[in-house]
Amino acid sequence: MSGAPASGGGVGRRVLLAGALLAMPFVARAQGSARVVVVGGGFGGATLARALRTADPTIAVTLVEANATYTSCPYSNEVIAGLRDLAAQRFGYAGIAAAGVRVIQGTATGVDPTARRVTLADGTALEYDRLVLSPGVDMAFGALPGYDEAAAEIMPHAWKAGAQTDLLRRQLEAMEDGGVVVISAPANPYRCPPGPYERASLIAYYLKTRKPKSKLLLLDAKDAFSKQKLFEGGWAALYPGILERVSQSDGGTVTRVNAATRSFVTDFDTHKAAVGNVIPPQRAGRIAVVAGVADRTGWCPIDPASFESRLVPGIHVIGDAAIAGAMPKSAFAANAQAKICAWALARLLTDATPAEPLLMNTCYSLLAPGDGISVAGVYRPKNGVLTDVEGAGGTSPLNAPPEFRAQEAREADAWFQTITAETFG
Amino acid sequence: MRGVVLAALLLLPPPGATNCSGCHAAGSGNVAINGRDAGELAGLMNSYRSGALASTAMGRLMKGLLPADIDAIAAWVSVQK
Numbered sequence: 001m002s003g004a005p006a007s008g009g010g011v012g013r014r015v016l017l018a019g020a021l022l023a024m025p026f027v028a029r030a031q032g033s034a035r036v037v038v039v040g041g042g043f044g045g046a047t048l049a050r051a052l053r054t055a056d057p058t059i060a061v062t063l064v065e066a067n068a069t070y071t072s073c074p075y076s077n078e079v080i081a082g083l084r085d086l087a088a089q090r091f092g093y094a095g096i097a098a099a100g101v102r103v104i105q106g107t108a109t110g111v112d113p114t115a116r117r118v119t120l121a122d123g124t125a126l127e128y129d130r131l132v133l134s135p136g137v138d139m140a141f142g143a144l145p146g147y148d149e150a151a152a153e154i155m156p157h158a159w160k161a162g163a164q165t166d167l168l169r170r171q172l173e174a175m176e177d178g179g180v181v182v183i184s185a186p187a188n189p190y191r192c193p194p195g196p197y198e199r200a201s202l203i204a205y206y207l208k209t210r211k212p213k214s215k216l217l218l219l220d221a222k223d224a225f226s227k228q229k230l231f232e233g234g235w236a237a238l239y240p241g242i243l244e245r246v247s248q249s250d251g252g253t254v255t256r257v258n259a260a261t262r263s264f265v266t267d268f269d270t271h272k273a274a275v276g277n278v279i280p281p282q283r284a285g286r287i288a289v290v291a292g293v294a295d296r297t298g299w300c301p302i303d304p305a306s307f308e309s310r311l312v313p314g315i316h317v318i319g320d321a322a323i324a325g326a327m328p329k330s331a332f333a334a335n336a337q338a339k340i341c342a343w344a345l346a347r348l349l350t351d352a353t354p355a356e357p358l359l360m361n362t363c364y365s366l367l368a369p370g371d372g373i374s375v376a377g378v379y380r381p382k383n384g385v386l387t388d389v390e391g392a393g394g395t396s397p398l399n400a401p402p403e404f405r406a407q408e409a410r411e412a413d414a415w416f417q418t419i420t421a422e423t424f425g
Numbered sequence: 426m427r428g429v430v431l432a433a434l435l436l437l438p439p440p441g442a443t444n445c446s447g448c449h450a451a452g453s454g455n456v457a458i459n460g461r462d463a464g465e466l467a468g469l470m471n472s473y474r475s476g477a478l479a480s481t482a483m484g485r486l487m488k489g490l491l492p493a494d495i496d497a498i499a500a501w502v503s504v505q506k
Contacts, residue, residue, distance in 0.1 A: 051443075332447055339443035358441035358494070362448065362482050376482045378489025392489030396481065408481050414454030415447075422450040 034349040037128040041065030044319030044334035045134030049101040051342035062102040076161040081202035095425020111291035135285025143281040151259035155276035177211040179274030184254040187221040194226040198365035204239040218245040221253040234367035284321035304381040306344040325386030364412035372408030439497035459505040467499035
């Protein structure tokens with residue numbers, strides 16, 4: 001990180017700026033005046049705040065985040081399966097503040113794109129030259145009949161890590177052996193495409209090792225899914241008779257849930273669960289809608305070189321909320337997009353053109369502890385859309401030897417250690 | 426101050442370069458790459474790309490780069506701390 005002193009971005013900066021404007025107008029424009037506000041301190045926003053201080057230490061960066069600590073979704077499936085403590089998922093913002101970012105704990109509730117001003121729930125107003133929204137996803141409560149916030153306290157989604165993760169874990173622990181766990185997976189797009197299948201794998205591992213008379217039913221609104229052959233091969237080898245998936249074509253789409261009876265309703269059946277995990281449809285976090293950067297799909301169209309909104313100038317959207325072409329909604333992708341966006345902002349704020357981007361993604365999943373698989377991708381813009389580079393990327397080989405799988409599991413651990421350190425300092 | 430701007434422009438990451446730290450940031454659990462010799466880094470990346478060196482994810486990722494990308498990325502990473 002840069003050794004630049006921390007800037008409060010407040011009165012001191014304005015005094016400095018006023019002096020600079022009088023004495024050195026050129027330097028003032030090029031150096032001291034730019035203010036960037038970042039909303040959302042997950043893998044996208046937190047990475048961006050720090051990366052921007054590296055790309056141009058003269059930019060005043062303010063990060064607005066509702067929570068005092070971040071709880072990571074990657075590796076939260078291990079928490080659900082009892083393999084890891086939730087505490088290991090939590091990261092604070094001291095490292096980001098130490099990089100010279102002004103960190104405000106608060107909730108952004110309003111955006112005025114004309115005045116270039118963000119308003120927080122407590123009335124604080126923050127002016128910006130460029131705004132970055134990295135709000136992640138909201139559960140689209142109401143999109144699946146019967147599933148609302150109250151129902152989520154009975155049939156947790158656990159698709160935002162934290163209390164929901166803990167709730168699902170406790171329900172599994174309290175379940176009597178012989179129970180049926182039901183997971184419903186949504187249609188695309190949603191956060192972490194392989195996530196439901198890793199979750200099914202690790203819950204099946206928990207059942208196999210702790211409650212072997214129990215079963216897991218995965219009701220899927222899709223036919224095809226990420227790393228499908230690897231998951232299906234792993235399930236056949238590891239969890240026969242325990243894990244069953246029903247695809248869309250076979251009637252897997254859940255059309256309604258009933259929290260009172262913990263039931264999942266499909267076109268042909270009603271499945272009553274001992275433990276029910278509803279992974280519902282999702283959309284961009286609310287502030288994206290408030291700011292006008294989400295389109296009718298609920299997600300945010302962006303320019304792939306700068307991640308600037310195609311709908312509202314001066315606002316950039318990164319991470320799960322963005323429509324990033326072939327890039328999946330993953331922590332790795334959010335981190336990679338944040339760095340591209342940070343360098344693009346440094347260019348735009350000095351009237352330069354952002355460089356042509358080349359992005360990568362790597363997603364690891366565990367079939368069982370020490371048994372890892374991955375998918376990778378490389379992306380370049382094509383006709384304004386981030387597109388897979390042909391001949392690159394793809395999944396781990398099918399039927400890889402156990403040593404290869406063990407190596408991928410170790411790399412997954414190392415990746416998590418790296419990405420959290422790079423994001424939160 | 427102008428020197429700072431100039432240095433920043435010279436250190437502008439070439440396409441693809443900022444992806445590396447997603448797995449190889451300083452002090453990470455994976456192999457450290459920052460500050461290593463550019464020729465050595467480019468040699469490794471090209472070997473992963475061709476398959477001469479076996480790998481898990483690196484080969485799949487490097488196939489998305491051109492030799493010129495690899496040289497530029499290696500040069501940039503070699504001067505990162």
